Amino acid sequence: MPSESIPQSSVEDDISDSPMGIDLQIDVAVPLWDKIPSLHALVKEAVGVALHYSGYPLSLMELSCKFTNNAESQQYNAEYRGQNKPTNVLSFPNIEPQMYDDAFSFAEVGGPRVMLGDVLFAYETIANEAQSQDKTIEHHLSHLIIHGVLHLLGYDHIEEEDAREMEALECVLLAQLNIDNPYAYELKDEGKYDDRK
Numbered sequence: 001m002p003s004e005s006i007p008q009s010s011v012e013d014d015i016s017d018s019p020m021g022i023d024l025q026i027d028v029a030v031p032l033w034d035k036i037p038s039l040h041a042l043v044k045e046a047v048g049v050a051l052h053y054s055g056y057p058l059s060l061m062e063l064s065c066k067f068t069n070n071a072e073s074q075q076y077n078a079e080y081r082g083q084n085k086p087t088n089v090l091s092f093p094n095i096e097p098q099m100y101d102d103a104f105s106f107a108e109v110g111g112p113r114v115m116l117g118d119v120l121f122a123y124e125t126i127a128n129e130a131q132s133q134d135k136t137i138e139h140h141l142s143h144l145i146i147h148g149v150l151h152l153l154g155y156d157h158i159e160e161e162d163a164r165e166m167e168a169l170e171c172v173l174l175a176q177l178n179i180d181n182p183y184a185y186e187l188k189d190e191g192k193y194d195d196r197k
Helices: 031-035 039-054 070-081 097-108 123-132 137-152 160-175 184-188
Strands: 012-014 023-028 061-068 089-093 114-122
Touching (some): 023 039, 039 061, 061 137, 070 089, 070 114, 097 114, 114 123, 114 137, 123 137, 137 160
Parallel strands (some): 023 061, 061 114
Antiparallel strands (some): 012 023, 089 114
16 A cells, blocks of 8 residues: 555644654654654664664665554555454555565665654554453554564465564564563463473
C-alpha cells in the first residue's frame, strides 16, 4: 500500500530531528488513542529498537505509523489481505528487503531516504487483546510496533520456523525495553515452558 493511500489526519508527528534521525510520521487518526498519554514516546522507542537491529543507518530511514480503529483496519484488511475483519496491526512494505543495500547506498550519496513502508494499528483490537492476555496496553502495543516494523524489514511468520525466528527476535528486542516475553500467555494454561528469551 503506497504511503499516499493512507488518508492523513490532523494529528501528526515528524521526528526527523530526533536523536535517532529517523523520519517517522506518527498519525493519530482517532481520539481513542488519547487513552495512552505516552503514545508518541512509546512509538519512537519501539520503532528505534526495531530499526536499530537492521544495521542500516537510522538517519536514512523513513516510515509511517497510523493509529486508527477497527473500522479502518477492517477496510484495509479486506482490501489488501482478503480478510473482512479488523486485525491488530497491518504492515505495508514499500521496498523489498533484497533491495535495501542498493537503496541505502543511493541514500548515502545524496539520494532520498529509504521509505520502508506504513504500519497501521487498530485500537479496539489491541486493547481487547491486552486485556485478555493480562498485559498493559502499552506493553502489548510496543510488541506490535516491533512486530509490524520487522514485517517491513522482511520478517514473516507464515512458516513455523520463520515464526519462531521472528518471535525470538521480538523477545530479544522487547527485553531492551524491559518488557517480558509476550508469548508467555499462550503457554500459561498448557503448562509448557517457552524458551524464547
